[in-house]
Amino acid sequence: MVADIQRRKLVLALSNAKGSIPLYMQIKDMLVARVTEGEWAPGDIIPSEIQLARELNVSQGTVRKAITELVENNVLVRRQGRGTFVATHDNDRALFHFFHIVDDSGSKNLPESKTLSCRRKPASRQEASKLNLSSRAQVVCIERIRNLDNQPTIIERIILPTALFGDLGKRQARNLPNTLYELYETQFGITIHRAEEQLRAVAATDRDASLLGLEPGSPLLEIERTALTLGGRPVELRISRCSTSKHYYQNTVL
Numbered sequence: 598m599v600a601d602i603q604r605r606k607l608v609l610a611l612s613n614a615k616g617s618i619p620l621y622m623q624i625k626d627m628l629v630a631r632v633t634e635g636e637w638a639p640g641d642i643i644p645s646e647i648q649l650a651r652e653l654n655v656s657q658g659t660v661r662k663a664i665t666e667l668v669e670n671n672v673l674v675r676r677q678g679r680g681t682f683v684a685t686h687d688n689d690r691a692l693f694h695f696f697h698i699v700d701d702s703g704s705k706n707l708p709e710s711k712t713l714s715c716r717r718k719p720a721s722r723q724e725a726s727k728l729n730l731s732s733r734a735q736v737v738c739i740e741r742i743r744n745l746d747n748q749p750t751i752i753e754r755i756i757l758p759t760a761l762f763g764d765l766g767k768r769q770a771r772n773l774p775n776t777l778y779e780l781y782e783t784q785f786g787i788t789i790h791r792a793e794e795q796l797r798a799v800a801a802t803d804r805d806a807s808l809l810g811l812e813p814g815s816p817l818l819e820i821e822r823t824a825l826t827l828g829g830r831p832v833e834l835r836i837s838r839c840s841t842s843k844h845y846y847q848n849t850v851l
Contacts, residue, residue, distance in 0.1 A: 620655060621659045621663045621666075622663070624649075624653060624655065624659060625666055625667060628649075628663060628664070628667060628672075629827060633826075635786075638683065639782050639788055642680045642681065645680065645681075646661050668681070671790070672684055672790065684788075685782065685788075686779040687776075687779060695778065695789070695792060696708075697846050697847055697848050698844050698845070699844065700746070700843060701843055701844070706745060708745045709744045709775060710741050710742070710743050710744075710773075710775045711744070712739065712740070712773045714739070714740045715737065715740075716766060717736070717766040718735070719733070720756070724834055727823050728832070729830075729831055730758055734758065736758060736759060737757040737758075737762050737763070737765050737766040739757070739765075739777075740752075740754050741773075745843075749809050750809070750843075751837050751838065751840070752805060752808055752837070753835060753837045753838075754835070754836045754837075755834070756833070756834040757832065757833055758832065761787060762787075764784075765785075781832075781833075787826060787832055788827060789832070789833065790825060790827040791825055792824045793822065793823045793825070794820055794821065794822045794823075795820075796818060796819070796821075797819050797821075798816060798817070798818065798819070799817050799818075799819045799838065800814045800816065801813055801814060801838070805817060811840060811842075817839060817840060817841070818841050819838050819839075820835075820836070820837040820838075820846070822837070
């Protein structure tokens with residue numbers, strides 16, 4: 598019902614538009630709203646370009662341009678001979694869209710994870726700020742080691758709002774899967790669309806060194822990531838400390 602009302606409002610806006618915003622951009626926003634509102638869930642097929650063009654009383658080419666941008670932004674996926682679907686999280690997307698650590702030969706492999714702990718705790722000031730939470734909010738804190746080439750390479754600390762992921766804090770650590778974004782999507786209805794990362798060089802603490810098999814004070818790459826939904830809501834803070842003795846961070850800018 599909410600999605601229908603929203604769509605009618607957006608269609609009306611399209612009809613009344615005076616050209617200040619390109620028509621395909623308005624259609625793109627309407628399609629995003631339908632995904633955000635939950636009318637189309639991850640993995641769902643969306644109506645064809647012809648159907649959408651008829652519904653909105655615009656040309657098929659205009660719809661195609663809007664869909665093409667959403668495909669390029671990893672919101673939708675075209676499948677040859679089958680149609681266009683709302684993107685879902687799987688191992689390929691986790692590896693190529695959100696994981697940027699490669700070995701010295703340039704090869705990228707999804708690491709294996711060992712969860713050390715999964716618990717609830719009060720949010721720190723930094724965590725509350727990054728996730729737009731109140732100062733008294735509770736969060737789920739996950740700590741895990743990630744192995745590359747069978748060697749411990751990354752320590753991760755993941756912070757999630759209990760308002761969205763409360764049941765996750767009740768799980769035993771061994772039940773957590775390797776790729777968490779797929780878990781967020783399938784069990785909590787939350788899809789990570791994009792992430793903002795900050796990188797800095799840090800020295801390994803005694804605990805870091807023990808877990809990664811390094812000397813205390815060894816250089817590590819710290820990656821602080823805030824993950825956001827399609828609607829722009831921050832839902833995960835992830836701090837990764839990476840050994841770069843055999844690996845480095847790689848990001849392709851298009």
